[in-house]
Amino acid sequence: MPCTFSSSSILPAMPTPWRPFTANCCTVEGQTAFGNFSRCRPTRSEFSKKVSEVSSFRRLSFSDLSSSSSMRINEDLTHSFGSGLHAFQLSELRAITQNFSSNFLLGEGGFGTVHKGYIDDKLRQGLKAQPVAVKLLDIEGLQGHREWLAEVIFLGQLRHPHLVKLIGYCCEEEERVLVYEFMPRGSLENHLFKRISLSLAWGTRLKIAIGAAKGLSFLHGAETPVIYRDFKTSNVLLDSDFTAKLSDFGLAKMGPEGEDTHVTTRVMGTHGYAAPEYVMTGHLTTKSDVYSFGVVLLELLTGRRSMDKLRPKNEQNLVDWAKPYLTSSRKLRYIMDPKLAGLYSVKGAQEVASLALRCVSSNPKDRPRMPVIVDTLESLQHLKDMAVNSGARPVTPKSSRNGVTVKGRRDVKAGAHRKPSPAAAQTARVN
The missing domain is CATH 3.30.200.20 (Phosphorylase Kinase; domain 1)
Structure with a gap:
């Protein structure tokens, strides 16, 4: 945890x-x-x-x-x-x-x-x-x-x-x-990271992301914005049909009013999710939540935790490790969650990756607002270009000096015509 x-x-x-x-x-x-x-x-x-x-x-x-x-x-x-x-x-x-x-x-x-x-x-x-x-x-x-x-x-x-x-x-x-x-399906954290859980299908992950984004958008759109301040997978709860709901408002703060651009407050949150400018200065804005949302998007894409001390040193921080892979679908497929077994929209995944990259920008002004994020995610719901049908086979990247490893075309072609395993097909039906 x-x-x-x-x-x-x-x-x-x-x-x-x-x-x-x-x-x-x-x-x-x-x-x-x-x-x-x-x-x-x-x-x-x-x-x-x-x-x-x-x-x-x-x-x-x-x-x-x-x-x-x-x-x-x-x-x-x-x-x-x-x-x-x-x-x-x-x-x-x-x-x-x-x-x-x-x-x-x-x-x-x-x-x-x-x-x-x-x-x-x-x-x-x-x-x-x-x-x-x-x-x-x-x-x-x-x-x-x-x-x-x-x-x-x-x-x-x-x-x-x-x-x-x-x-x-x-x-x-x-x-x-x-x-x-009571939220019968528990937290998003449990579904992504607990070994006993069935893999979340791509469409379900997208639905969860949209629901959570709508929750944040509502908070930010209040007459006086509410800054959630602790957005993470363990605080996203799921009902019986995987509708996402934000929980735990103990760290929430009222946003800036009038001519103020930020709220200065004691730095609190969770390692790996907190926006860098907030950690460094204590300046809190709605864009701090947007950064945290971007981290959760990366967790949905990769199946990796925001911080994982059990991984090699250059892979422990998810944002730092994933950024080089987010710029193209060719690179992205190497870090997609293996539990998806290739059953995801190639275009949809790339759009989510691009959105996540903007959300975790080091410059808060470059991060999109939550209504824009909601619109972007909702536009991806009906894409059907599944990776297994286009020959993109998920591969776990090896660590490298520059953080990016892309295998040659021969490796990609070797899996071009492989059908999903029976286990993967069963997972798709369950979800």
Whole structure:
């Protein structure tokens, strides 16, 4: 699993000064942590400004939390979001997960653990009967109360077919829990990199890329843009028909407003996905998300992780290794995911590669905007020029001094008339 990092040593944190909503607030060591959100329903622009301030305060520790602060936060959230979000009791969530049993464990990471549960109107009147994912945050982990609160606020306000739906939350003493719709096919990371998973067909990969792009496009197109800041394969979840939805908004930030060109913030994200200018300067823009999206496109093309320390040194960073292969279809076929077994559109793959190359440009101004990315990907959905039919046989490139190895025509011709193996044909039918 890629490691999450916080590079505050690169650039000192520069938090936005806090200004309370009203005098009646939750406080942390004398400083306002969460304003009286309930008594003054803000406009969208005011809401965006306040969310930015709320999500930037430092993470609370156990000693900061008390029964009164939890009660007040619950009251504010209830008044702010009403019936749109359910405020669950911890006892209810323990019941539907058998006390967060390991038998119901879906996954775990720096945030804590995620367990499967089932809710219906017997648990709470008005609840739709459905399976859910219950995320139990580790308040002392890499993400804590601040990320929990940011996620509740963002997903409580934002609704879109390509964002995972937040059903409810729990804020009870030191416990912080989130309840989402259950995504039966798990994460894109599992499908690309777990050996037990069936290979994703080319059309399915394209569908996932389009769905994720639409989710980012929606965030960037808000009145005040939302910068996701942690786009990666593990945060792209898939429903039963492989519709992609973005999850985990704990690191999301409100984008620049007015004449500002960027947000300066503490550098946080995941190695291999974070845009280089953000890592170096702490300057965050929507183009930072575009870079991360380009990295995921490369993972979809190659079946390789963004960072892989088990590979030779010149192949560990996917962007650096793949760039020389992205300029032509002749080179590209050598780095295509072998699990595709040649069953992909040659033209489509080259267009995706070209798009990925633009997305990971070192100059943010050269990166396309998300609506352009959506249009480009959607135009590739109906291409049928499959590589196996044109004689292009996938080959794993050997390491070379300049990073590019292209075999001679004799090697290409040797596989020109080979038919896909029975296993490859079965994989195509399954997907």
